[in-house]
Amino acid sequence: MSESATPTLSELLRTFRIRAGFTQAALAEKAGLSEQAISVLERGTRSRPRIDTVRSLIAALALTPAEADRFLSIARGKNKQAGTTRLAGRPLITGPTPVPWQLPPAAQDFTGRTAQLEAVLSVLRNPSGTKPVSLVAVTGMGGIGKTTLAVKAAHQLTDSYPDGHLYLNLRGYGPGDPVSVADAQAQLLRSVGVDVQRIPEDVEEAAGLLRSQLAGRRTLMLLDNAADAAHVLPLLPGSAGSAVLITSRGSLTSLPGARQIHLDALSQSETIELLTGVVGESRVAAEPGAAKTLATMSGRLPLAVRVIGGRLAARPTWPIQHLVTLLEDEGRRLDTLGSDETGVRASIASSVAFLENSERALDREAARSLPLLSIPDGTDLVIGVAAAILELPAGRTEAILERLTDLNLLEAAAPERYRFHDLIRAFGRERAVDVLDPGQRDAVLQRVLRFYTAFAWALQSKSYASSPRIAFATMPFTPLPAATNAEQATRWLDAEHHNLMDRYHQAMTTGPAIAPLVPELTLALFGYHELRSRWAEMAKMCGAALQVAETSGMHSVAAWLQHDHAIPEVESGSLEIAADRLLRALEMFRAIPDRQGQARCCTSAAHVLGRLGRVDEAIELATEGLELSLQLGDTRVEGVAYLALGGLYDRNGDFALADDAYGRGIALAKASGDRRLVAKQYLSTGFSHVLVGRTDDALEPILRGLEVAREAGNKELESQALQHLAAVFARRGEYLKARQTVEEAIDLIRPLGNLVRLGYFTLELGKISLAAGDFTAAVSHLESAIEILHGLSPHLESTARELLEVAHQRQPHSYIYRFDEA
Numbered sequence: 036m037s038e039s040a041t042p043t044l045s046e047l048l049r050t051f052r053i054r055a056g057f058t059q060a061a062l063a064e065k066a067g068l069s070e071q072a073i074s075v076l077e078r079g080t081r082s083r084p085r086i087d088t089v090r091s092l093i094a095a096l097a098l099t100p101a102e103a104d105r106f107l108s109i110a111r112g113k114n115k116q117a118g119t120t121r122l123a124g125r126p127l128i129t130g131p132t133p134v135p136w137q138l139p140p141a142a143q144d145f146t147g148r149t150a151q152l153e154a155v156l157s158v159l160r161n162p163s164g165t166k167p168v169s170l171v172a173v174t175g176m177g178g179i180g181k182t183t184l185a186v187k188a189a190h191q192l193t194d195s196y197p198d199g200h201l202y203l204n205l206r207g208y209g210p211g212d213p214v215s216v217a218d219a220q221a222q223l224l225r226s227v228g229v230d231v232q233r234i235p236e237d238v239e240e241a242a243g244l245l246r247s248q249l250a251g252r253r254t255l256m257l258l259d260n261a262a263d264a265a266h267v268l269p270l271l272p273g274s275a276g277s278a279v280l281i282t283s284r285g286s287l288t289s290l291p292g293a294r295q296i297h298l299d300a301l302s303q304s305e306t307i308e309l310l311t312g313v314v315g316e317s318r319v320a321a322e323p324g325a326a327k328t329l330a331t332m333s334g335r336l337p338l339a340v341r342v343i344g345g346r347l348a349a350r351p352t353w354p355i356q357h358l359v360t361l362l363e364d365e366g367r368r369l370d371t372l373g374s375d376e377t378g379v380r381a382s383i384a385s386s387v388a389f390l391e392n393s394e395r396a397l398d399r400e401a402a403r404s405l406p407l408l409s410i411p412d413g414t415d416l417v418i419g420v421a422a423a424i425l426e427l428p429a430g431r432t433e434a435i436l437e438r439l440t441d442l443n444l445l446e447a448a449a450p451e452r453y454r455f456h457d458l459i460r461a462f463g464r465e466r467a468v469d470v471l472d473p474g475q476r477d478a479v480l481q482r483v484l485r486f487y488t489a490f491a492w493a494l495q496s497k498s499y500a501s502s503p504r505i506a507f508a509t510m511p512f513t514p515l516p517a518a519t520n521a522e523q524a525t526r527w528l529d530a531e532h533h534n535l536m537d538r539y540h541q542a543m544t545t546g547p548a549i550a551p552l553v554p555e556l557t558l559a560l561f562g563y564h565e566l567r568s569r570w571a572e573m574a575k576m577c578g579a580a581l582q583v584a585e586t587s588g589m590h591s592v593a594a595w596l597q598h599d600h601a602i603p604e605v606e607s608g609s610l611e612i613a614a615d616r617l618l619r620a621l622e623m624f625r626a627i628p629d630r631q632g633q634a635r636c637c638t639s640a641a642h643v644l645g646r647l648g649r650v651d652e653a654i655e656l657a658t659e660g661l662e663l664s665l666q667l668g669d670t671r672v673e674g675v676a677y678l679a680l681g682g683l684y685d686r687n688g689d690f691a692l693a694d695d696a697y698g699r700g701i702a703l704a705k706a707s708g709d710r711r712l713v714a715k716q717y718l719s720t721g722f723s724h725v726l727v728g729r730t731d732d733a734l735e736p737i738l739r740g741l742e743v744a745r746e747a748g749n750k751e752l753e754s755q756a757l758q759h760l761a762a763v764f765a766r767r768g769e770y771l772k773a774r775q776t777v778e779e780a781i782d783l784i785r786p787l788g789n790l791v792r793l794g795y796f797t798l799e800l801g802k803i804s805l806a807a808g809d810f811t812a813a814v815s816h817l818e819s820a821i822e823i824l825h826g827l828s829p830h831l832e833s834t835a836r837e838l839l840e841v842a843h844q845r846q847p848h849s850y851i852y853r854f855d856e857a
């Protein structure tokens with residue numbers, strides 16, 4: 036360094052550092068700065084550091100007061116004349132203009148993504164060089180293959196961009212600190228030959244210089260791993276002929292004019308193809324089942340597949356099944372998928388760290404929310420459930436979910452419905468174990484179950500307002516805003532049902548802190564289970580909840596669960612089991628004592644015993660239920676008791692007594708103002724008449740019930756009315772009318788998702804076709820019924836199979852409307 040010439044900051048810093056005996060790393064540690072910061076200053080890329088940086092360097096280098104003043108003066112831009120003299124006449128670019136070819140090599144095992152690759156190429160192809168600047172943004176979660184796709188596409192665009200390909204990893208999501216806009220501009224400008232000393236420090240000025248240098252060139256720029264749109268805007272060319280391909284984990288929808296291409300996980304076949312390319316065809320062919328399982332457990336994430344494949348390739352004696360076994364342990368899954376900074380865990384962690392270190396409060400809140408949201412099982416996460424988990428208003432919760440979606444830590448499965456990638460959920464659960472104690476994790480599931488319970492109570496209060504179970508609700512009814520009526524609430528539960536059941540099973544296996552919530556949830560879901568004929572779920576939940584209620588001393592709840600546990604058995608035709616459960620429930624109600632429950636249980640048991648032919652016992656119980664309801668002043672149970680007695684008198688041939696009982700029940704229902712109850716009373720009357728051969732007498736109450744159901748807008752009851760009406764037509768031999776009526780019922784029930792009833796109506800079509808002698812149609816309908824009912828109603832499925840055998844043999848068969856099929 037000449038005494039007469041004024042040194043640059045980079046020269047002065049290097050001199051002082053060497054004198055002090057520091058490496059760049061040692062000085063960085065001593066001054067509390069990054070090694071990159073020291074390197075940038077010594078290279079001259081940045082000549083105006085922050086004042087706190089200068090002071091840290093002065094202290095670390097132990098400069099004398101005179102040296103400190105000189106260092107500070109140059110760092111603050113003093114002695115400009117001397118600096119200008121040193122650069123005067125120096126050209127912006129020295130030597131021939133370089134042609135950069137900076138792309139990383141394309142992956143040899145590139146797999147799938149045909150449509151996405153073509154979409155990138157179609158936007159960026161520019162054989163004439165006259166197209167305006169084209170932008171493509173490739174987004175997706177970490178490890179999804181964004182860079183691999185972008186590099187593959189860029190290598191195929193050489194002819195369109197003969198003046199070079201620029202590549203820059205902006206490190207928006209790590210590893211390490213993001214590349215600042217100024218540093219990115221400096222690197223790009225150096226790549227096109229600009230002298231480092233002539234690179235402006237001002238971002239806007241540097242952006243203008245970069246655009247000037249790229250003007251007239253046909254250059255492709257690949258900006259990898261951008262943090263957001265602001266990270267890349269000052270780096271873009273401005274003249275026709277150039278193009279930019281950008282990758283980011285975050286949303287780049289605010290980037291003007293950019294074609295957005297979002298990458299999802301590979302398909303199953305693409306995943307296996309990628310695995311085959313890494314480990315070899317022979318190993319995959321030897322264990323095809325294990326390879327498919329491995330593909331699924333990797334989340335079909337290319338990074339995960341390459342990590343797994345690399346481990347297998349390095350261990351040729353390992354069977355694929357061994358890796359499957361390791362991955363089955365969710366607690367160790369991310370360890371199996373790479374434990375260093377190139378692994379899946381590090382990839383996800385860098386996205387979360389971006390949020391944690393953000394200046395935005397929403398980002399930091401989203402990072403804190405991720406472990407909580409990952410705790411519940413289930414495929415989807417709706418805003419209402421998420422709000423319950425986070426204990427936040429729906430609006431704030433939605434903002435958090437959307438921010439996580441922006442960074443591809445969640446997927447938007449549908450409006451107001453989000454989904455975790457399996458590996459991100461695994462990461463979130465790891466974090467949950469790290470930052471939450473067991474009680475806090477249990478509390479998350481408790482909040483989820485309470486949300487479902489409150490929602491189910493809200494539905495039951497609308498669909499079955501007089502249900503005695505509602506008295507056991509311990510929480511206020513807080514349905515989602517969209518659930519303004521019973522049908523909307525029911526459809527919401529239809530869509531959420533799989534998630535609810537997953538979380539119910541999770542609660543049952545988690546521990547004693549959560550299980551006591553299950554009995555109330557089960558009682559609350561009674562209305563939904565009945566509306567949708569979800570007898571299999573009702574049976575499972577009642578059985579498990581009953582044990583919990585009895586163990587927890589919840590005697591009244593246990594009695595109702597014992598009662599409700601019989602209903603699926605009635606629907607499946609297992610009447611003996613149902614009768615035993617109802618009589619046991621009756622004992623429980625008497626022991627409490629709970630006279631309202633006792634009265635209701637008497638009528639239920641009477642109904643089942645009557646179907647078993649134990650008519651005298653049934654009449655005795657129905658009478659007991661009637662007397663109790665009169666003592667209690669409970670007109671609803673009184674009406675149900677008359678309904679039970681009417682059916683029993685019909686079966687005994689005491690038609691006058693039956694009609695009197697039915698008339699009393701219908702009158703009570705009308706007085707209640709509950710149109711659903713009125714329709715059910717009419718339909719039960721007509722149904723009973725059909726069963727005992729009073730076909731003509733059945734027509735009027737069925738038509739009345741159909742009319743009331745339609746007035747009430749209750750499509751479930753309307754479909755039942757049409758079912759009974761079709762039975763009347765079939766019993767009369769009017770098979771065309773019967774078939775048309777059942778088809779109308781099917782059109783009503785199909786959109787409601789009640790598969791048991793859909794299967795039963797299809798069975799009815801088979802029975803009607805068989806009675807009409809149309810064996811071909813009968814076979815078709817019965818095969819469809821079997822397919823629908825399989826796993827839902829063994830009893831009805833068995834009936835369909837028996838009739839299918841008759842239809843195959845083309846044997847005449849009379850239409851029968853049996854008690855145990857209704």
